[in-house]
Amino acid sequence: MSEEMRAKARAVREELKPQQPTIDKLKAKVRAVSSQHIRRTDRIAVLRDDAKLAKLGAEVRDNATLVLDGGIRLREDGTIILKDAEVSADGSVLLPQGAKVDQSGQIEMVVAKGGRVPLLEEAEVPADGNIVTVPLLEGNEVAAALAKQPPQLPDGTIVTRRLDDGRLLTTLLGEQVQTDVNPGTDVRSVKFRVGNKEDGPDFRWVEEKTLFEARKPEEAFVLERIEYLNYYGTLKRIDAPDVEVPEEGTPLERLRAALEAVRKKYAAEVEPFMNRESELAAALDKEVKYDLIRVKYRRGKLLEQGTADDSPQVKTLDAELEKLGQREHELKETADGVTRQRAKREEALRQNVAVFADSIGQEKQIVLLDIVCPACPNQMGVGAKISHYGVKVWELLTDDPREANQDGGVFPAIFGTVLLVFLMAIICFPLGVLAGIYLGKYAKEGPLVRLVRVAVNNLAGIPSIVYGIFGLGFFIYICGGSLDALFFPAQADASEPVLGKGCILWASMTLGLLTIPVVIVSTEEALRAIPRGISEGSYALGATKFQTLCRLLVPMASPGMMTGFILAMARAAGEVAPLMITGAVKSAPIPASSDFPYIHVDQQFMHLGFHIFDISCKSPNVEATTPMVYVTTLLLLSIVVVMSSVAIFLRNRMRKRYQSSAI
Numbered sequence: 001m002s003e004e005m006r007a008k009a010r011a012v013r014e015e016l017k018p019q020q021p022t023i024d025k026l027k028a029k030v031r032a033v034s035s036q037h038i039r040r041t042d043r044i045a046v047l048r049d050d051a052k053l054a055k056l057g058a059e060v061r062d063n064a065t066l067v068l069d070g071g072i073r074l075r076e077d078g079t080i081i082l083k084d085a086e087v088s089a090d091g092s093v094l095l096p097q098g099a100k101v102d103q104s105g106q107i108e109m110v111v112a113k114g115g116r117v118p119l120l121e122e123a124e125v126p127a128d129g130n131i132v133t134v135p136l137l138e139g140n141e142v143a144a145a146l147a148k149q150p151p152q153l154p155d156g157t158i159v160t161r162r163l164d165d166g167r168l169l170t171t172l173l174g175e176q177v178q179t180d181v182n183p184g185t186d187v188r189s190v191k192f193r194v195g196n197k198e199d200g201p202d203f204r205w206v207e208e209k210t211l212f213e214a215r216k217p218e219e220a221f222v223l224e225r226i227e228y229l230n231y232y233g234t235l236k237r238i239d240a241p242d243v244e245v246p247e248e249g250t251p252l253e254r255l256r257a258a259l260e261a262v263r264k265k266y267a268a269e270v271e272p273f274m275n276r277e278s279e280l281a282a283a284l285d286k287e288v289k290y291d292l293i294r295v296k297y298r299r300g301k302l303l304e305q306g307t308a309d310d311s312p313q314v315k316t317l318d319a320e321l322e323k324l325g326q327r328e329h330e331l332k333e334t335a336d337g338v339t340r341q342r343a344k345r346e347e348a349l350r351q352n353v354a355v356f357a358d359s360i361g362q363e364k365q366i367v368l369l370d371i372v373c374p375a376c377p378n379q380m381g382v383g384a385k386i387s388h389y390g391v392k393v394w395e396l397l398t399d400d401p402r403e404a405n406q407d408g409g410v411f412p413a414i415f416g417t418v419l420l421v422f423l424m425a426i427i428c429f430p431l432g433v434l435a436g437i438y439l440g441k442y443a444k445e446g447p448l449v450r451l452v453r454v455a456v457n458n459l460a461g462i463p464s465i466v467y468g469i470f471g472l473g474f475f476i477y478i479c480g481g482s483l484d485a486l487f488f489p490a491q492a493d494a495s496e497p498v499l500g501k502g503c504i505l506w507a508s509m510t511l512g513l514l515t516i517p518v519v520i521v522s523t524e525e526a527l528r529a530i531p532r533g534i535s536e537g538s539y540a541l542g543a544t545k546f547q548t549l550c551r552l553l554v555p556m557a558s559p560g561m562m563t564g565f566i567l568a569m570a571r572a573a574g575e576v577a578p579l580m581i582t583g584a585v586k587s588a589p590i591p592a593s594s595d596f597p598y599i600h601v602d603q604q605f606m607h608l609g610f611h612i613f614d615i616s617c618k619s620p621n622v623e624a625t626t627p628m629v630y631v632t633t634l635l636l637l638s639i640v641v642v643m644s645s646v647a648i649f650l651r652n653r654m655r656k657r658y659q660s661s662a663i
Helices: 005-037 040-049 052-056 251-268 271-304 312-349 384-397 411-442 447-460 463-485 489-493 502-529 533-539 545-574 577-582 608-618 624-660
Strands: 099-101 108-109 132-135 168-172 174-183 188-193 203-207 220-225 230-239 355-358 363-369 371-375
Touching: 040 251, 203 489, 220 251, 220 533, 230 251, 230 363, 230 371, 230 411, 251 271, 251 312, 251 371, 271 312, 271 489, 371 384, 411 502, 411 545, 411 624, 463 489, 463 502, 463 577, 502 545, 533 545, 545 624, 577 608, 608 624
Parallel strands: 132 168
Antiparallel strands: 099 108, 174 188, 188 203, 220 230, 220 371, 230 355, 355 363
16 A cells, blocks of 8 residues: 555544544434434434534535535435545545545455446555556456456445455456657556447556556457447357347357348348338428428518419419428328338347447447447458458448547548539639630730739738638628529528538639639749740741630640649648538538439538548547548548649640640
8 A cells, every 4th residue: 555545544534533423423313313214304304303413513414414514424324425535334435536445454446336447546556566457459367366256345336356465456458559658757658448438438548567467368359339439348148039140150250140130131121111211301302392482482472562362373372382281291291100110120120239248247238230340359360450451441431420420431521522622623723724824925014914913922822711701701692692592582582592501512612712823823834934936936827826825835834734733732622721611511421412413512511621620629539539530631641642643644744745746
């Protein structure tokens, strides 16, 4: 036991001594009243009416706790609570760190029933031993001593197992992810990912000197789940009444067979109802919702023009509204029935569970439908690990995000990023090239042209968030609002904007404005770099200025134009601030479907840059999302490198071709 711990225990006992007679009287009175078979409220009343307690200055609260001066409290069971410690009826002291010091000065670690065994942080352990942590996937386990079940105390606490030499043991199941040295004390600590997020923190730091014995048990499971990220434990049994589970095979093989059977049943029994729900939801939106909006808008306009309510036109619209209302009611009732059937079948399938046990033997039922991918890392060879990582990479590139973007894939973000860059290129590149050609070959030198060139150069240095605010005000509110008022007046009147909201169209146009100065400057410089003699020779042969520009100057300047395009594309792909205002969101489906026009530019979208910002700054579990931040950043860089490489390849081919033509 450390000196600090001994001093703390002595201080608690010394604090009790002056008031021990008063405490004994209180204990006797509370036990006497509590032993009577009367209701709790009546016991509180009896205690409040007691003259002896009033004389002692004890306050009886509504929860039957007695409070004395100095912060001492007395529960119904006779337990004393101090400011910094709890003194049980047997005289032992329970400190806030979870270390229990008995009257003999020995220390025990305790944890509430169903909870986790805590770790002491400041070497608060017996002088002859250490706290031992057991990381099963990467590190340590005590072979024989930990095989025994921990003793159960009457109050339901679990005492940490103690070896014969007095050392306290705490089991830990997880993956070793980091080793660090405290610069102040030179103490090496190891960081473990213990998962099981619903039971407590999923990362733990352990001092390296407290680690005992290492091994990698083959029976340890890592479960990737739809919710709560990973679970680490060992499989106890599979309770699957609706599917057949093979009796033979390894635990992993049996679990995979059960998962496959449940997923097949889910696909056959639940997914048809989900598809039907999607069809009904689409029918409500496309066939009913917007028709109702349009009819109500037409009716309102007629009334504004002075048409009477009983006129034939209004009555016709009222009949149409009634018909649409009945159709809406029928679709909603059908959708509710389908939802109930789907929920009933899904609930039946969710009765198929696998029972796992964590490092302290606490069992947990995990629904098979919630398991995405089970694995036993310690059973994998090199080939199995390569295959497993290949599957995970494919999942990352093709699946949708899960668990608030902390897990799963990033396909919608990849699609949104690539589509945004292409739309931006279609918008900004032709305009930038035309502006550069006009400034370089047609505009006459003067104060206005010089002012335009200064403005273009200055625009390249404006912060991107300013472009975002401009895009919000000009494109979304002015352009989008005007287009809605012109082409979709009914939706605009019903506050259901089509284009007057953030979407990928306005986001790409905002990025186009942000990058167009680079294209203008590079185009003008590329045209200026062409020798003047080439233009004069073309004019001498009878070609017009337009013919010379199209057939000679623009092809020869195309490599320089591509350089500006490459720079613009690379910058646009990494911008996040304008997108946060003009259409990028945390979660959205890809803006494409099988319905015309196939690419829906009026929808919101996901973006890799915004995805990085979201999971790195807004995630509830930053430590767990760190790998996702790194891999998403790598993906964004890879996309930029691939696009830039293709553009550079095309530029080099243009340069080789048109340089030889110029000769």
